Ligand SMILES: Nc1nc2c(c(=O)[nH]1)N[C@H]1C(S)=C(S)[C@@H](COP(=O)(O)OP(=O)(O)OC[C@H]3O[C@@H](n4cnc5c(N)ncnc54)[C@H](O)[C@@H]3O)O[C@H]1N2
């Protein structure tokens with residue numbers, strides 16, 4: 441059995457960053473920016489008023505000064521004259537500040553009488569002007585790679601970037617396997633259950649930026665497995681679920697091998713998730729996930745999401761870990777790295793008493809996977825431990 445890190449290194453070697461495509465700005469959020477983009481303009485493109493009030497010359501901004509209003513500047517409608525001594529221009533937020541003016545006195549600090557204003561004794565003396573380019577200058581760069589946030593979309597829009605270079609989404613085919621499975625919404629027979637892993641993984645991979653495709657359920661027969669595997673041959677990554685262990689009906693490895701799969705590894709020293717396999721099948725990478733529902737989801741977090749990020753050009757890193765104290769004592773660990781379903785409470789990490797890898801209700805109630813290294817000795821409450829947020 442290889443270690444989790446060795447398995448991850450194999451998976452990064454089996455996959456490569458995908459090509460770059462251009463998308464409309466409105467379709468770019470949560471995609472991966474593949475190349476830096478640069479501002480096509482200054483923002484603001486002129487010095488702009490930050491408030492509604494009166495634009496005045498520096499010398500005229502005095503308590504009690506009385507000035508004559510000679511014009512009006514609004515957002516999108518500049519006043520083209522020059523403000524002279526003794527003059528003021530009515531101005532609104534976002535309007536270009538006219539020549540000659542150095543401050544905007546907010547309207548709350550002014551009394552107006554026809555076309556005359558008087559500045560209050562206790563007026564606030566901030567300039568209320570946003571200088572040209574205060575937000576960004578032409579040529580300022582947004583660095584890549586990064587997952588494009590809604591704030592990035594707003595910034596790119598302001599920069600007048602209408603098309604965005606992003607990584608192509610990895611096409612991932614999800615193949616549930618097993619005679620016992622029916623799709624959600626169908627009526628299971630007495631010896632059947634509802635396929636859940638494919639749906640959980642679909643959600644996980646979609647959130648990670650993949651184009652995940654739910655394939656039909658393959659039955660526990662070589663011909664059925666091969667039919668569905670062939671249907672997935674245009675994918676970048678094929679994920680099978682189940683049929684990875686040693687039982688008489690665990691046929692995924694054989695079905696894939698008959699189709700020419702080159703195996704990179706089988707079995708990882710982890711719990712849950714031991715019977716994981718991976719290799720290349722035609723032009724696709726293939727990962728055979730164990731069927732136990734929690735095992736499949738844990739392998740999704742530990743292996744598949746990092747692989748998707750690798751394919752998106754976001755680097756080759758394991759799932760990020762955080763640290764927190766243990767809220768209770770934890771027993772010594774066995775030889776496999778253990779990802780314990782746990783809750784993060786104000787007192788620290790509380791591993792669930794039930795760690796059976798079939799229990800989706802426990803997984804769904806856990807916000808964390810407490811990581812126990814292979815052969816870790818017993819740990820006391822209060823000790824700091826690694827965990828993966830879910
Ligand atoms: N003799 C041994 N038996 C088992 C071993 C072992 O080392 N020796 N390993 C166990 C471990 S650990 C795991 S994990 C499982 C993995 O088995 P498979 O990958 O072959 O998965 P299946 O046998 O097909 O299914 C296991 C379990 O999960 C259910 N399942 C499968 N697919 C789905 C799905 N898409 N949605 C929901 N549930 C699914 C399936 O009905 C079974 O209950 O093997 C142990 N056995």
Ligand code: MOO
Pocket residue numbers: 710711712713714715730732735797
């Ligand atoms: O590895 Mo199995 O995945 O322990 O349940």
